[in-house]
Amino acid sequence: MILFFEIIFVIFNYELLSKVYEEREKQILKEDSLLVTLISQGKPFKEYGKLFSDSNIRFTIIDYEGKVYFDSKGNENSMDNHLDRQEVISALAGDEGFHIRKSKTLGEYYAYYAVKYGSEDKYIIRTSTNYSDKREQLIYFATILTTFFIVLNCIIHFFYINYLKRDFENKIKKMKRYLEKGNTEKLLYYKKEEKWLLEFWEVLKEWQKRNLDNIEKLDYDKKLLKMIITSVDAFIGLIDENGKFVLKNNSLNHLLIVDNKEYIKAFKYIEIISVIKKSLQEKKDIRQEIYINGIKEYFIINIKKIKKNNQFLITIKDITNIRRTVEVQKTFISNVSHELKTPLTNIKGYLIALEDAPQEIRKKFLNIVENNVVKLENTIIDFLNISKIENSKILQIIPEEIYKIEKQVNDSVVIIKKEKNANIDFHWNLFPNNQGFINTDREKLILILKNLVENGIIYNHSSIPKIDIFVYEEKDRYKFCVKDNGIGIPEDKIKKVFERFYRVDKARTSNLGGTGLGLSIVKEVVEQFSGEIKIESKEQEGSIFKFYLMK
Structure with a gap:
């Protein structure tokens, strides 16, 4: 220095x-x-x-x-x-x-x-x-100054080395006196750089070896414990009987004011504080689920009393996603039951009515039964598609011929296309060296286009429903635009149309046969491609669905 x-x-x-x-x-x-x-x-x-x-x-x-x-x-x-x-x-x-x-x-x-x-x-x-x-002259000045400091350093180091030598000799003599008198229980402390003193090592090497081994093991255990505590996705904290933190990890920091050592000041929410307070007052273990209204989240708090030193181990786990998943499953099952029950009830009712119905209206009843069977079939197909999407996240992207994609899309909606006299046109804008092919997972692309085309035809009051599908090739992805001349979507409903079972106006569209699952399926498949989907729509002016699929 x-x-x-x-x-x-x-x-x-x-x-x-x-x-x-x-x-x-x-x-x-x-x-x-x-x-x-x-x-x-x-x-x-x-x-x-x-x-x-x-x-x-x-x-x-x-x-x-x-x-x-x-x-x-x-x-x-x-x-x-x-x-x-x-x-x-x-x-x-x-x-x-x-x-x-x-x-x-x-x-x-x-x-x-x-x-x-x-x-x-x-x-x-x-x-x-x-x-x-x-x-x-400048160089001469610098040389003189440098020479002066070199000589000065040599003198200082000479005296310093002699001082260290005398100091080490005194310490060795002191150690010898302690050991010769048998005062092994009395400890002598030296700086780390003085451990090389051979005579000290010779006398105490076994004692030191055992202690170093123990220190190394304790250090390893400490690091391992710290690694475990910091890696878990739950808050872990240890507080003493006075309510002060002995240790804690950094998980769920949004629940705490990190710098405070007292739990009652550290935690931001009374729901957590009251559970911990109860455990400390009653000196017993507590496991409790809480809901924090301020942040709309669910947590499990588990408090264990450590009897030996009157400390309390606190773990807090965020179970919001689990609770929401349960709610989604309940809603899904409820909607599935409703979507299956409605056509089955209609089928059953009209089949019973057929027994006593006059001949002139039997055909009408049979048509209604047939329509409900088709609706039931479409609902089941959509449920199967959802299950398939969730269970098969891997994409099989290979070069696919565009004429096969066009044919498969048309074949998938051939019945409703014929009934509504609809026109479906593809417009391909690909790189010159890729004419006739695109890199994609054909099965999942067909599922996207089939749902969008089918919606464009079903929700359409035009005498000739028209669907235009534009495909633009970009550097690392494809841009798709599916345009229809249907009834459109109100601006305030656009954000909700990708929710499962959501229909824009159930009263207005209940007779059109949709399940409310089509656009939800489309969004999930697009996201599997690491893409995104957007809607531009106005009522009675049609809709444009824009989405990107990675190559």
């Missing part, structure tokens, strides 16, 4: 002195350039040689293109262009330029000062002076 500061001190003084020398040289050169300007004012370049023949000032006249017109100590005709000189560049850019470097012409270090020259500022006057002797 001392050596570091000494080096910094030498560098700082060298730089400071260099700066002083440079500023002094700059001022001298500046005065020289002013003197030359005053003497040469109004005189042509050819007279400069005679004017300054007895002067020691070296100066050069350079135009703005870098050409040398006059040099007081050299032949200007043999000099190269000076436009790349640092001091000239600085003078052209501003008022003046100053630079120190080794001269290519003279082979020594020179200081250069340049400033604009002449009444019309067409030239630059550059004055210079030999800087080698000043540079040598």
Whole structure:
């Protein structure tokens, strides 16, 4: 550390002195350039040689293109262009330029000062002076200073080493005295760097080995425990009988004010505090499910009393997703039951009615039964598709012929297409080298397009339902736009149409045969492709479904 500061001190003084020398040289050169300007004012370049023949000032006249017109100590005709000189560049850019470097012409270090020259500022006057002797003085100064500190360090280290030697000898003697007297129970403490003392190791190596082994094992167990505690997705905390945290992990930090050590101040919500308080007061284990209304989340709190030291182990697990999944399952089962029960009830009712129905309305009843059978079949197919999607997340993406995709989509809706006299048109915009093929999972793509096309035909009051499917190939994905001229979706309902069993207007669409699952299926499949789907729609003006599928 001392050596570091000494080096910094030498560098700082060298730089400071260099700066002083440079500023002094700059001022001298500046005065020289002013003197030359005053003497040469109004005189042509050819007279400069005679004017300054007895002067020691070296100066050069350079135009703005870098050409040398006059040099007081050299032949200007043999000099190269000076436009790349640092001091000239600085003078052209501003008022003046100053630079120190080794001269290519003279082979020594020179200081250069340049400033604009002449009444019309067409030239630059550059004055210079030999800087080698000043540079040598600086190097000499730095050498003297460095030598001084080296000698000083040697002296300091010599005395320090002798001090350490005497100190170590005294400590060894002290250890010997303790051991010779049998005072092995009394411990002597030394710094880590002093463990190399051989005589200390010889006497205590077995004791030290056992202790090191125990420390290593304890350290490993501590790290393992810490790793386990920090890796679990539940809050784990240990508090003493006074309600202060002994340790805790960083899970579920949104429930706590992290810096507080008292549980009653650390936890933000009274629902948690009241359970812990009850356990501490009654000194017993508690396991309780709570609902925090402020954040709309469910938690399981488990508190175990550690009898040995009157501490309490608290675990808090977030079960919000589990509860929501249960609610979703209940809702799904309820909706499934309803969707199956309605057509079955209709079928049963009309079959009973057929027994006594007159011949002229029997056909009407049979048509109603048939429609309900179709609705029941579609509902079951949608349920099977949902199950298939959830159980098969792997995509089989391979090159597929586009004419097969067009044919399969048309075949999947052939009955309703014929009934409603609908038109389905595909518009492919693919890269030139990919004409006729796209990379996709054909089965899942057909499922998406079939549901969107079917919806566009079913929910359509036009005499000729028209569905246009546009496909655009991009660098790493395909953009699909499915456009229809159907009844459209109200703006405030667009966000809800992807929910399972949701229908925009059940009263208005109940006779159209949909299950409310189609768009939910579409969204789930699109997300399996790592894509997204958006809707643009206005009532009575049709809808456009835009979605992206990764290649």
